[in-house]
Amino acid sequence: MGNDEKMPTEREWLLMEAIWSYEEKKDGTGEGITSSEILDMVCKTDEMTVRTERVLMHHLVRKGLVGYTVDAQDSRVYHYYSKKTKEECLKEKQQDFIDLYFSGNRVGAAASFIKDIELSDSDINELEKILKQRKK
Numbered sequence: 166m167g168n169d170e171k172m173p174t175e176r177e178w179l180l181m182e183a184i185w186s187y188e189e190k191k192d193g194t195g196e197g198i199t200s201s202e203i204l205d206m207v208c209k210t211d212e213m214t215v216r217t218e219r220v221l222m223h224h225l226v227r228k229g230l231v232g233y234t235v236d237a238q239d240s241r242v243y244h245y246y247s248k249k250t251k252e253e254c255l256k257e258k259q260q261d262f263i264d265l266y267f268s269g270n271r272v273g274a275a276a277s278f279i280k281d282i283e284l285s286d287s288d289i290n291e292l293e294k295i296l297k298q299r300k301k
Contacts (some may be wrong), residue, residue: 172227172258177221179207183250184231197234197244230254 173181183206187198204218222245225231230249236242267274279292 171230173225173228173230174221174260176211176213176261177225177230178219179211179213180191180218180221180225181230181251181254183207184247188247196236197232197246198245199236203245240281268294 180203183203184198186206187202200215200218203222204215205211207213207218214262222231226233230247231245232248233243233245236244263269263271263274267277284292
């Protein structure tokens with residue numbers, strides 16, 4: 166299975182966002198988020214059916230991005246938790262993008278993003294600060 170197959174698709178990313186958001190609020194305490202809680206969060210921005218959500222959750226589990234536990238009181242209820250942080254997934258997605266569209270050239274990718282967009286003095290100062298920190 167290639168790296169693309171292990172990364173969440175756009176629709177799966179919505180579910181991951183719900184899981185990460187829940188975990189951030191819970192601060193690592195308690196059980197994971199249930200399927201119905203995920204659907205409630207996702208349906209605020211995307212019309213998703215229960216069936217679609219179940220299929221996507223199955224894919225995320227198969228990809229190793231999400232794990233689950235079965236509820237002690239009701240075996241029909243699963244509690245989902247992330248196995249990768251948002252930062253880890255973003256880093257992998259960024260690298261995949263750079264590999265695909267820029268032949269792995271990180272400088273070319275960064276340059277293409279910053280040369281054609283409007284940047285305020287504050288934006289430029291922030292970028293300079295980041296580059297200085299990276300240089301150390």
